[in-house]
Amino acid sequence: MFGLGRPQPTSAEKIAAVENELKVVAEMHSRMVKICTLKCIDKTYREGDLSKGESVCLDRCAAKFFETHQKISDQLQKETQARGGGGFGM
Amino acid sequence: MLGIPNLPNKLPSRNWMIFWTVSASITAAIIYDRREKRRNIAKWRHAVEHLAAEPITDKLGLEQPRKLTIYLSAPPGDGLRVAQDHYTEYVKPVLAASGLDWEFVQGRREGDVRAVVADRVRKVRRGWEKKEEQDPDREPTKDELIEMYRQQRGIKDYEGVRGDVVIGRHTWKEYLRGLHEGWLGPLVAPAEPAPLPPTPAPAAAEGSPSTEEKPAEEKKEEEAPKPKRPPQPKPYNTTSDYPSETLHPLTPQELTPAVPIREPHILGFLNTPTRMVRFFNRRSLADDIGREVAAVCLSTYRDFQQQTNPDAPSADSVQYEQAKELEWEEKDWPKKVWKEDEADADKEVTEKIHTKPVVMDPRIAHRMRRFALTPEVEDRVSKIKVPEEEVEGWIKGSLRQAYRWGYDKAFNKKKLVPLEDKDVE
Numbered sequence: 001m002f003g004l005g006r007p008q009p010t011s012a013e014k015i016a017a018v019e020n021e022l023k024v025v026a027e028m029h030s031r032m033v034k035i036c037t038l039k040c041i042d043k044t045y046r047e048g049d050l051s052k053g054e055s056v057c058l059d060r061c062a063a064k065f066f067e068t069h070q071k072i073s074d075q076l077q078k079e080t081q082a083r084g085g086g087g088f089g090m
Numbered sequence: 091m092l093g094i095p096n097l098p099n100k101l102p103s104r105n106w107m108i109f110w111t112v113s114a115s116i117t118a119a120i121i122y123d124r125r126e127k128r129r130n131i132a133k134w135r136h137a138v139e140h141l142a143a144e145p146i147t148d149k150l151g152l153e154q155p156r157k158l159t160i161y162l163s164a165p166p167g168d169g170l171r172v173a174q175d176h177y178t179e180y181v182k183p184v185l186a187a188s189g190l191d192w193e194f195v196q197g198r199r200e201g202d203v204r205a206v207v208a209d210r211v212r213k214v215r216r217g218w219e220k221k222e223e224q225d226p227d228r229e230p231t232k233d234e235l236i237e238m239y240r241q242q243r244g245i246k247d248y249e250g251v252r253g254d255v256v257i258g259r260h261t262w263k264e265y266l267r268g269l270h271e272g273w274l275g276p277l278v279a280p281a282e283p284a285p286l287p288p289t290p291a292p293a294a295a296e297g298s299p300s301t302e303e304k305p306a307e308e309k310k311e312e313e314a315p316k317p318k319r320p321p322q323p324k325p326y327n328t329t330s331d332y333p334s335e336t337l338h339p340l341t342p343q344e345l346t347p348a349v350p351i352r353e354p355h356i357l358g359f360l361n362t363p364t365r366m367v368r369f370f371n372r373r374s375l376a377d378d379i380g381r382e383v384a385a386v387c388l389s390t391y392r393d394f395q396q397q398t399n400p401d402a403p404s405a406d407s408v409q410y411e412q413a414k415e416l417e418w419e420e421k422d423w424p425k426k427v428w429k430e431d432e433a434d435a436d437k438e439v440t441e442k443i444h445t446k447p448v449v450m451d452p453r454i455a456h457r458m459r460r461f462a463l464t465p466e467v468e469d470r471v472s473k474i475k476v477p478e479e480e481v482e483g484w485i486k487g488s489l490r491q492a493y494r495w496g497y498d499k500a501f502n503k504k505k506l507v508p509l510e511d512k513d514v515e
Contacts, residue, residue, distance in 0.1 A: 051146070052144050052155065056189055
């Protein structure tokens with residue numbers, strides 16, 4: 001990962017950071033779609049349109065997914081800060 | 091012989107007979123009641139599930155779904171958890187099957203629901219006033235940000251009939267009081283009386299807020315390190331102010347329909363027989379609650395009725411149906427709720443609503459509507475047959491699943507599906 005004080009050119013670091021973030025966002029998106037489809041959408045596929053119950057379920061699934069993701073990231077950040085950023089003890 | 095064991099040709103002893111009879115009958119009563127409760131809830135679920143199967147009409151996401159508001163509050167003498175469990179067991183299954191969206195208003199102390207209801211009504215009224223008093227320095231709240239986002243994208247608010255589901259007589263009383271306070275009361279909070287001498291004339295109304303301020307402040311300082319809950323906003327008017335206040339001309343002729351839902355709740359050791367009778371009859375409770383919630387989901391409503399009693403004194407001459415809804419629940423409240431103990435009164439509670447009678451203003455009472463099922467729906471529902479699968483318990487359910495697993499394994503050749511591939515790079 002990016003250590004502090006490494007004498008790397010800034011532009012390459014920035015590009016790598018943006019690429020990484022894009023990967024994370026894309027992965028999160030695909031995971032969310034997969035999970036919420038599994039949970040909310042009936043597999044019989046009688047029609048191509050989303051029904052009201054399914055759309056409400058998808059709203060809630062997305063909201064909970066983001067909230068869970070947020071809470072876990074916050075908690076993880078707090079833990080890494082508390083340990084001074086060194087060594088994830090597992 | 092014939093492989094049949096040599097069973098004795100007699101009944102068990104008298105004591106054993108008593109034991110088996112009593113325990114078998116209690117078990118049978120419990121199991122029957124549970125199954126019928128499940129059957130009733132499943133019947134009402136089937137009555138509303140066609141709503142969830144309707145396709146959404148707009149694909150761009152510019153329309154909001156119908157959103158119900160559910161008002162929950164702690165029954166007097168108990169915590170909020172009881173009300174939440176009651177809701178989860180009886181109300182939520184039918185709502186979930188209907189595919190509607192809902193939000194909660196939960197009240198922990200007496201008067202929280204009133205404060206929120208009144209505040210929402212006042213927000214609607216402020217929307218009519220069109221005053222541009224926004225400080226640019228003030229950070230917009232989360233709700234305001236969402237409103238701004240929706241305005242930018244052109245997402246319109248839901249325009250049809252919403253619904254209010256109020257659980258329990260205590261919550262219903264607070265809801266009525268909040269509605270009156272919101273529609274009839276002032277938009278701005280009345281000025282706080284000076285904390286020095288409490289004026290003797292309207293002693294109860296003004297004396298208690300001023301004395302409550304001081305202990306509230308002390309309490310806040312003591313609890314400063316702990317995260318403190320915001321104090322309950324005080325009511326903007328009193329029940330005696332109703333006749334003198336004017337209703338805004340833009341007030342809708344029909345307020346959002348509401349329905350009060352039973353919440354039988356009784357505490358006490360000596361009330362155990364009553365509690366046992368209620369426990370063995372939860373199926374009728376499930377049926378009643380399912381009926382009301384189905385009416386909310388199907389959005390059919392009627393007026394509230396009034397009864398004029400010419401013999402009674404003029405103040406009581408009109409009996410409102412809203413005031414009489416769920417009145418019997420008050421008998422179950424513990425006695426300490428009714429005790430007028432000013433010294434021990436909860437300092438956070440700004441107005442006692444549960445113990446006071448319901449005061450209705452005719453203008454608001456005539457505008458309220460109640461959800462009720464039409465006879466056609468009742469007819470249709472009575473013909474619904476609930477399959478055994480939804481009624482059985484976990485023993486029978488696991489046996490059924492085990493049978494199905496075995497059948498599938500033996501007779502149905504399953505097509506193998508290739509493993510899902512991960513993110514293809």
